[in-house]
Every structure is written in C-alpha cells, then in structure tokens.
Amino acid sequence: MFAQFLTPAYLPFAIAFVVMLGIGLIEGVGLGLGHFDLDADVAADGHAGVLDWLGLGGELPILIWLTSLLGCFTVAGIALQQGASALWGAPLAWPLASGGALLAGGLLNTVVANGLARIMPGFETSVISTEDLLRRRGTVLEGVARRGSPARAKIVDQFGQAHFVMVEPHNDTAVIPAGETVLLVRRHGTLFFALPDRDTLLQSI
Structure with a gap:
C-alpha cells in the first residue's frame, strides 16, 4: 500500500498527507501561528455566511481547519482511487482524481470543521479581536x-x-x-x- 501511495496517481494525496503532518507538528509544538482574526471585518463585506459554511465562522484556528481540509482531501482521494481501481482495474489520472477529491474533501471538511469547532470550546474563549x-x-x-x-x-x-x-x-x-x-x-x-x-x-x- 505504501508503494502504491507513491505512484503518480496517488502523489497529490501523498503530498497533502505530508503537508498535513507538517502543519499538525507546527500547531502541536505551540508556535502560535494557528489563530488569525478572520472574523474581524468580514461582516461588513457580507462574507460571514461563507466562513460559517466553510467551518471558519466559529473561530476555529486556521491551521486546524487547513489540517482538517488536507486530511479530508487525502481520505477522499484514496477512496476515489481505490474505488476506480476496483471498478475499472486502474486508478484515475491524478488531475481528474485531484479535482474529484477536492470537491468531496471540501464538502466533508465543512462537516468535520464545524464538528471540531463545537468540541473545542477552548478556542472560542481564547480568540480575541x-x-x-x-x-x-x-x-x-x-x-x-x-x-x-x-x-x-x-x-x-x-x-x-x-x-x-x-x-x-x-x-x-x-x-x-x-x-x-x-x-x-x-x-x-x-x-x-x-x-x-x-x-x-x-x-x-
């Protein structure tokens, strides 16, 4: 499976997985880069609803949100390629698989990010203007x-x-x-x- 993960068909998802681990490490060691004031001026621009839909409206730290997105993209991509291999005997070309995984992973991430925002109340009390x-x-x-x-x-x-x-x-x-x-x-x-x-x-x- 690991060797398969490094083939061109799976390479975008391997890269996303490595980046996800790197961001998780940065956040984990507490470098303090995870909190950006995304909500300060968006209400006037009318984009608050978009941030809510993406899972950022609840003040979820941006690095945690991005880590979640990369994880969802990776899982969706692997599932898509495994399904294609089972149905047609070979994975999809990586550009087609990446597009499908980005769409599916983005939709999945709205659920995951909003769930994380609800179970991580500590961030809601510590994010400031x-x-x-x-x-x-x-x-x-x-x-x-x-x-x-x-x-x-x-x-x-x-x-x-x-x-x-x-x-x-x-x-x-x-x-x-x-x-x-x-x-x-x-x-x-x-x-x-x-x-x-x-x-x-x-x-x-």
Missing part, C-alpha cells in the same frame, strides 16, 4: 521597523496566545531594531504602530 492587541507589549522579532518599512513582532495576549503582526514606529523618525520591546498604540488595517519601551513617555506605564 485584533483591536484587543492594542495597548499590549510585544517584541520585534526580525528586521528593523521604520516608517514605511514594517517589521514582524510577537504579541502575547491575556490568554497566553502568541500573535504575529507587522509593526511600524508611531513616530515618523523612530527606528525600532529587532529585540526591542514595544507598546502597540494604534492600528491601520493589519498594520500596527508602536512606541519602543525606551521611549521616556512609557517609563511610568
């Missing part, structure tokens, strides 16, 4: 933050969940190097503006 990150401190991880040139920073919320955001200095002439602790003071879209802790205005905060 992007606005809640304001007035919290974080650390610039890499790059140098300048006006017009944001850097990546890590913010830990009140639940201990890490969020990774892009930050620029609040002051036009400020420069914030990697390793600097900052205070998020305002937001424009997905971009945050921060004051470095070395700023004398923050020493009493």
Whole structure:
C-alpha cells in the first residue's frame, strides 16, 4: 500500500498527507501561528455566511481547519482511487482524481470543521479581536521597523496566545531594531504602530 501511495496517481494525496503532518507538528509544538482574526471585518463585506459554511465562522484556528481540509482531501482521494481501481482495474489520472477529491474533501471538511469547532470550546474563549492587541507589549522579532518599512513582532495576549503582526514606529523618525520591546498604540488595517519601551513617555506605564 505504501508503494502504491507513491505512484503518480496517488502523489497529490501523498503530498497533502505530508503537508498535513507538517502543519499538525507546527500547531502541536505551540508556535502560535494557528489563530488569525478572520472574523474581524468580514461582516461588513457580507462574507460571514461563507466562513460559517466553510467551518471558519466559529473561530476555529486556521491551521486546524487547513489540517482538517488536507486530511479530508487525502481520505477522499484514496477512496476515489481505490474505488476506480476496483471498478475499472486502474486508478484515475491524478488531475481528474485531484479535482474529484477536492470537491468531496471540501464538502466533508465543512462537516468535520464545524464538528471540531463545537468540541473545542477552548478556542472560542481564547480568540480575541485584533483591536484587543492594542495597548499590549510585544517584541520585534526580525528586521528593523521604520516608517514605511514594517517589521514582524510577537504579541502575547491575556490568554497566553502568541500573535504575529507587522509593526511600524508611531513616530515618523523612530527606528525600532529587532529585540526591542514595544507598546502597540494604534492600528491601520493589519498594520500596527508602536512606541519602543525606551521611549521616556512609557517609563511610568
């Protein structure tokens, strides 16, 4: 069976399975990449119903949802190829099998994702709005933050969940190097503006 899994007819599903394991490992070791604020502005755009249907409306972490989708795609693809082999003596060509598995796996994943959202209430209580990150401190991880040139920073919320955001200095002439602790003071879209802790205005905060 393992050798069959590596043949061209099954290769898309083998790749999906490996990616699923990799994402599961990332989520499992707690790198904090699983939570994205997908629900912050979708209501105004009228897409909330679509997210609900996909299983994302319940604040299910995106990496868990993606892992579920890859798993459903893999299972659907293997079942499709096994069925084709039983009926016609050979599996389908991989593009045809991939299309069918994507459709079947996507439908199956709506059920699985919504089920996971119901049995994982801990995520519903720990997911916060992007606005809640304001007035919290974080650390610039890499790059140098300048006006017009944001850097990546890590913010830990009140639940201990890490969020990774892009930050620029609040002051036009400020420069914030990697390793600097900052205070998020305002937001424009997905971009945050921060004051470095070395700023004398923050020493009493």
